[in-house]
Amino acid sequence: MNYLIAPQYKLPAEAYFEESWLIQEKRKIFGASWLYAGQTSEFHEHGSYKTIKAGLDELVVVRDKHDQLNAFHNVCRHRGAQLVQGTGQCGTLVCPYHKWTYGLDGHLRGVAKHDQFTDIDNMSLGLHPASVETWMGLVFINANEHPTESLTEWLGDIGKELAPFGADKLELLKSDTISFEANWKFYIENHIDWLHLWFVHPETLAALDHDKGQFEQLGRHWVSYEPAKREHAQAYKTSSPLPDIPHVKDAIGRYSENGAHFIFPNLPIFTGTSFFAIAELIPLTAEKTQMKVNLLGVPGGDEDAFFELFNEITKGEDARIIENIQRNVRSKHFAVGPLAHSYEKAISDFHDHYLKLMDL
Ligand code: FES
Ligand SMILES: [Fe+2]
Incomplete structure (x- = not known):
């Protein structure tokens, strides 16, 4: 891979705390997507x-x-x-x-x-x-x-990429809402950041082999998959509290792995053999965000147990770390240094698509 052009962080700190910035986002990003x-x-x-x-x-x-x-x-x-x-x-x-x-x-x-x-x-x-x-x-x-x-047209390749999950054949099993004290973009940037997986989720995602994961930018959107580590593969297969989705379990290729995807501008999606979870990010203020999760799958499992682990990862680990950045964002020394060449490239791509709409 050619790393001559390092990925860049392209937004100023104000983009993460000024209400006037959020109003422009609502007009130009959310109002046009x-x-x-x-x-x-x-x-x-x-x-x-x-x-x-x-x-x-x-x-x-x-x-x-x-x-x-x-x-x-x-x-x-x-x-x-x-x-x-x-x-x-x-x-x-x-x-x-x-x-x-x-x-x-x-x-x-x-x-x-x-x-x-x-x-x-x-x-x-x-x-x-x-x-x-x-x-x-x-x-x-x-x-x-x-x-x-x-x-x-808006979905482009991700529309075809995620089609094997056949979400129209699944049931809406349960919804849950969490909120956190951070700008909505910090959540997106963390969601598409491969580098944090080892460090923010050392236990909850320990069974997954981040080194063997694949991630891919599809226009404005992004998909990723990662297999279970070989020694955990069998346990991982049987550990879900939800029943397997037959057409996903039997799908060819990477669909049965652990998936984390992103539909621009505000929609992380999480997939596996037993779940298709759609997480809508709603900015409440520039520094407070709500995430509404719709869990789709096959009935008959323990949805509460699913959300217990899911919330431990998203709220307990991901939201905590971005709330930590949010507390620093007004500091005169807050600045983003070099980004990891491939593991943080999606953040730079997100900024490109964001800036195109913001027309700054
Ligand atoms: S505002 Fe008068 S009828 Fe709706
Ligand atoms: Fe994470």
Whole structure:
């Protein structure tokens, strides 16, 4: 491998603690990307809806009477109130403020106290459309009505790479949320950092052979796999508290190894023979982040035991170490030195894709 060009850390310290920076990220990164919004199974009937943030924008995804998923800005065309909150089921979207009513296709259907409004043109007062598409049973939204790339284009090679996991054939077993006191990008950078595996997870990942792992940048996204060490291989195979997923266990190649992947901008994914765990990172402030994990797999195992180990790694080890950096980020001596040639290259690539959207 040619190491003539060393990977570079390209963001200043302010990017990790200034709220004004986060607002720009919400506008330019989260507002312009395809973002995970849950599972198609969460929209099981006509009228099932879920609200979700896309950067500064507030969206609602709803299944209409023709079984189609629609996404709209959750902003009433009268005076801007939010129509719905959280998740639920409805026949129409009714604004709680003055009862304007919208169909599940977004059209304005009715205006209360109609005689108070002259010349209302229902057709021009529908909800502002956003975009929604699905991939392998995963729902993604985009705040733009006409995104520059379709979801398939946005995913590129990672869409095909992760297809053998057949997530649309799995069940949503359990969800869990953790939060930590660090900027969301520190979590991503740690997730795609191969160098820390030996040192931050000396026991929890002891059975894995980091030296034999493979990692690969796929456009803006990233995938990685690592086998169990030979002496642990048998024990590792039988140690999961969840049942094996037959089509993953039998898949050819590296799919049965321990996988950690990343869909830009905010979606780590963890895979193995018995699980497909989707971890959505939601910045709460510049220095506080929430991670919502949807565990997919085959029912019949002990999901709590899975999360006990998973949280020990992600919250107990990864989040702790990035909270440690966060406490230093305002120091006048905080600076990032040289990066490891291949083990930390993905961080440099993440910054490139990030900076392209931030347009700094
Ligand atoms: S703000 Fe929605 S009806 Fe008035
Ligand atoms: Fe880690």
